Amino acid sequence: MKRYLHSRSSRSSDEAVVANVSANDRIRSKGNKLISVLRSLTNSGKSSPSSPQALPTRYAVSSVSGEPSPAPRKVTQFFTQDEPTVVHRAQFKSRPSLIEVIPEGSSPLSSGGHDSSKSFRPYESTGKTSLDSKFSSSKSNRVAQISLENKRAVAKQAMRGSGSHELASIAEVDMVDPEPVPTVVTVEKAAAAKVFFETHYNTTLCCLTPRSIRRRNLECAFLEDPALSAVQQEEIRRDWAQKESEHLRETRLMKADGIKDLQGRTITASKYEVVKVLGKGSFGVVRLVREKADDDSNPKKRDIYAMKVIRKSDMLRNSQEGHLRAEHDFLVAAEGSRWVVPLIASFQDLNNLYLVMDYMPGGDFLGLLIRDNVLTEPVTKWYIAEMILCIEEAHALRWIHRDVKPDNFLISPSGHLKISDFGLAFDGHWSHDQAYFNNQRYSLLTKLGINVDGDTLDRKESQDAAAALRLANTIMGAKHRHERNSSSSEIDGILNWRNRNGNRTLAKSVVGTSQYMAPEVVRGDSYDGRCDWWSVAVIMYECLYGHTPFLAEEGGRQQTKMNILKHEQTFAFPHKPLVSKRCQDLIQKIIQDKDRRLCSKRYTRQPKASDSSTITHNQSYQDYAGRYVYPNDAEDIKAHKWFKDIPWDRLHLMTPPFVPNIKSMDDTHYFDEEDPISDFSESHQNMNPTVEDVADALKLFNREIQILATGFIERPHDTLRLRKMEREIDGFVMGEEQKEYLKQFVKAYGKKEKKRPRDKLLRDKETAPKVLQLRKEGAFLGYAYRRIRNL
Numbered sequence: 001m002k003r004y005l006h007s008r009s010s011r012s013s014d015e016a017v018v019a020n021v022s023a024n025d026r027i028r029s030k031g032n033k034l035i036s037v038l039r040s041l042t043n044s045g046k047s048s049p050s051s052p053q054a055l056p057t058r059y060a061v062s063s064v065s066g067e068p069s070p071a072p073r074k075v076t077q078f079f080t081q082d083e084p085t086v087v088h089r090a091q092f093k094s095r096p097s098l099i100e101v102i103p104e105g106s107s108p109l110s111s112g113g114h115d116s117s118k119s120f121r122p123y124e125s126t127g128k129t130s131l132d133s134k135f136s137s138s139k140s141n142r143v144a145q146i147s148l149e150n151k152r153a154v155a156k157q158a159m160r161g162s163g164s165h166e167l168a169s170i171a172e173v174d175m176v177d178p179e180p181v182p183t184v185v186t187v188e189k190a191a192a193a194k195v196f197f198e199t200h201y202n203t204t205l206c207c208l209t210p211r212s213i214r215r216r217n218l219e220c221a222f223l224e225d226p227a228l229s230a231v232q233q234e235e236i237r238r239d240w241a242q243k244e245s246e247h248l249r250e251t252r253l254m255k256a257d258g259i260k261d262l263q264g265r266t267i268t269a270s271k272y273e274v275v276k277v278l279g280k281g282s283f284g285v286v287r288l289v290r291e292k293a294d295d296d297s298n299p300k301k302r303d304i305y306a307m308k309v310i311r312k313s314d315m316l317r318n319s320q321e322g323h324l325r326a327e328h329d330f331l332v333a334a335e336g337s338r339w340v341v342p343l344i345a346s347f348q349d350l351n352n353l354y355l356v357m358d359y360m361p362g363g364d365f366l367g368l369l370i371r372d373n374v375l376t377e378p379v380t381k382w383y384i385a386e387m388i389l390c391i392e393e394a395h396a397l398r399w400i401h402r403d404v405k406p407d408n409f410l411i412s413p414s415g416h417l418k419i420s421d422f423g424l425a426f427d428g429h430w431s432h433d434q435a436y437f438n439n440q441r442y443s444l445l446t447k448l449g450i451n452v453d454g455d456t457l458d459r460k461e462s463q464d465a466a467a468a469l470r471l472a473n474t475i476m477g478a479k480h481r482h483e484r485n486s487s488s489s490e491i492d493g494i495l496n497w498r499n500r501n502g503n504r505t506l507a508k509s510v511v512g513t514s515q516y517m518a519p520e521v522v523r524g525d526s527y528d529g530r531c532d533w534w535s536v537a538v539i540m541y542e543c544l545y546g547h548t549p550f551l552a553e554e555g556g557r558q559q560t561k562m563n564i565l566k567h568e569q570t571f572a573f574p575h576k577p578l579v580s581k582r583c584q585d586l587i588q589k590i591i592q593d594k595d596r597r598l599c600s601k602r603y604t605r606q607p608k609a610s611d612s613s614t615i616t617h618n619q620s621y622q623d624y625a626g627r628y629v630y631p632n633d634a635e636d637i638k639a640h641k642w643f644k645d646i647p648w649d650r651l652h653l654m655t656p657p658f659v660p661n662i663k664s665m666d667d668t669h670y671f672d673e674e675d676p677i678s679d680f681s682e683s684h685q686n687m688n689p690t691v692e693d694v695a696d697a698l699k700l701f702n703r704e705i706q707i708l709a710t711g712f713i714e715r716p717h718d719t720l721r722l723r724k725m726e727r728e729i730d731g732f733v734m735g736e737e738q739k740e741y742l743k744q745f746v747k748a749y750g751k752k753e754k755k756r757p758r759d760k761l762l763r764d765k766e767t768a769p770k771v772l773q774l775r776k777e778g779a780f781l782g783y784a785y786r787r788i789r790n791l
């Protein structure tokens with residue numbers, strides 16, 4: 001911002017006023033001095049020929065007392081010059097180190113020989129600047145040239161020193177408005193800002209905040225307890241407010257640390273020490289951690305948690321921002337839930353996202369199935385009943401889990417189940433749709449005419465017009481659903497517009513683990529809350545028979561999906577073990593196409609377009625994508641006769657069939673694996689073995705095996721190729737131990753093929769490093785949560 005400090009001064013100009021001030025405080029102190037002198041001059045202005053009245057009113061400083069105040073001698077001298085002096089900060093891209101003084105003759109207040117319209121435009125603001133934008137070269141050269149001229153003149157002036165008291169004329173900075181030339185960096189930053197503001201204001205203005213939900217729950221609790229007097233209620237409200245303000249303070253402190261975390265430090269994560277790696281997910285690991293204490297208190301007594309660490313770079317390369325935000329937002333929305341794994345805190349640093357959750361020491365339900373192989377009917381009934389309650393809880397919050405499988409139910413210390421892994425859960429909201437993020441970036445790139453080449457394949461494809469169009473569509477995803485139509489009303493507000501226009505086409509994406517997928521999901525048809533009930537029936541079958549009903553022995557995922565689509569022909573019950581007809585009847589009634597699937601009749605009673613009152617009522621049961629998901633939507637399943645002895649309302653108070661046998665809260669024996677799970681830091685992927693290393697590792701094998709094994713690690717492998725190599729090794733004529741050794745050799749010395757990033761900006765060699773860095777810094781602003789203590 002351009003700023004002018006000017007004053008009327010008296011005749012003596014023997015002070016060379018070349019102020020070489022670089023630091024802000026010096027400028028400010030100089031400014032203060034000027035103002036105080038101005039005040040004094042204004043007060044004594046009657047005697048001065050250059051009284052403040054001559055100044056534009058904006059710059060005239062009125063006296064409070066009306067009395068002249070004595071200015072310090074030195075400063076008085078400074079300003080007792082005949083002619084006005086204007087201290088002018090020129091227009092530079094960065095803060096100037098020089099304050100230029102426009103001498104006599106060139107003063108904006110004097111008329112002589114100077115084009116005041118050019119030099120003195122106090123009401124005009126400076127042109128737009130962008131840290132990331134390059135100035136157009138001709139204009140920036142001109143600015144640089146003028147600035148250089150000015151500096152030379154100032155230097156010359158300074159050299160003359162006290163010997164000469166004349167101020168040389170300094171070339172004026174031409175008030176050119178340099179046009180910024182936006183780059184990919186500008187686009188990334190602008191998109192990150194847009195995403196931040198839209199998601200932030202959407203949460204604060206359009207959603208219930210955790211605090212408002214807590215407040216509502218408190219008031220509901222009062223309604224349910226009529227015995228509480230008004231005084232008691234008031235007292236509870238006061239305690240509540242006190243707890244909330246402490247929580248707010250804690251959250252603020254956490255957010256302050258979060259800023260440092262994003263600058264490359266790991267303040268928040270370092271408050272936890274790692275005990276063990278519990279499991280591995282698609283984009284990171286889950287660690288058992290212990291909160292570090294400020295004092296040296298007994299470590300055994302400190303709180304223990306499960307911390308999911310998600311590596312940003314992997315996840316960003318796979319364009320998973322939408323999913324990661326969805327998982328986080330669901331866990332925050334589920335605060336206080338009985339059946340969802342509780343989130344304690346979430347935060348990020350430059351490289352990772354962190355979700356700190358309650359530790360479930362009983363391991364996951366898959367572990368229990370692996371240990372027991374098959375479960376009896378009563379035990380199956382218990383767990384399926386708990387799974388139903390878990391899923392209903394998610395549905396009540398208008399979320400469809402979409403990835404219901406045994407590994408996603410965890411066993412709490414008391415043996416009850418809790419649902420976890422909401423990485424694929426979806427409420428259809430635009431902020432959980434990857435196309436929204438892509439659209440923010442690519443629409444800007446297109447508007448600004450910035451071209452990105454991508455990788456070799458992109459360049460090859462762009463030569464073919466049809467392929468180029470296909471590529472553009474893939475990048476933009478469903479562009480139309482996030483691009484605001486110019487005809488849409490401006491007063492509508494962007495958030496309302498986004499929320500109303502929903503993402504109806506999103507109801508069709510194919511997600512989930514194939515064995516447990518409902519046919520409508522496999523087909524890519526629109527689906528709703530009913531798809532989760534199909535998966536429950538598959539798990540029920542698996543508990544009773546020891547395998548899932550549609551898994552193909554041969555033909556992989558594709559064949560499994562075919563079996564699901566043709567479920568009417570492929571589904572059958574094995575003869576053994578014996579399972580009651582009632583139980584089979586329930587499974588059979590759920591393994592149906594969605595219109596006939598047992599769960600809740602409300603799904604099949606969706607209103608006709610003419611029935612407006614029912615439509616309005618039903619809209620509250622739609623997720624943001626327009627899919628129906630009802631609370632208590634397992635009502636017909638729960639009413640099935642097989643469940644007649646299940647006390648649904650009291651299940652959480654009863655003792656489950658299996659209660660984990662844990663010696664302490666950090667007992668991890670239910671997570672013990674034959675091969676310990678490696679943490680990020682122990683990954684072999686960064687290993688660069690030399691020829692000697694390889695020769696040494698294979699020295700016990702004959703020449704032929706050495707050549708084959710070296711061939712295996714010559715180029716990076718994906719999972720498919722790794723499996724193929726392992727099958728080849730299985731075919732070698734050698735002992736099992738040697739085969740195992742070779743498989744480990746391939747994993748350790750071979751390189752895993754890096755997946756081709758889904759985003760062109762991350763495929764382009766030139767833009768990728770900077771874009772990835774910027775997204776790591778800016779894509780998850782606001783990813784911070786702390787559960788209120790003693791909830």
Ligand SMILES: Nc1ncnc2c1ncn2[C@@H]1O[C@H](COP(=O)(O)OP(=O)(O)OP(=O)(O)O)[C@@H](O)[C@H]1O
Nearest residue numbers: 279280281282283286306357358359360364421423
């Ligand atoms: N709160 C918890 N307490 C104990 N163990 C946990 C907890 N959360 C996750 N785990 C363990 O970590 C494993 C991986 O966690 P999770 O499924 O959330 O990761 P993910 O990256 O989402 O995996 P996926 O690839 O299946 O989507 C789980 O199967 C479980 O064994």
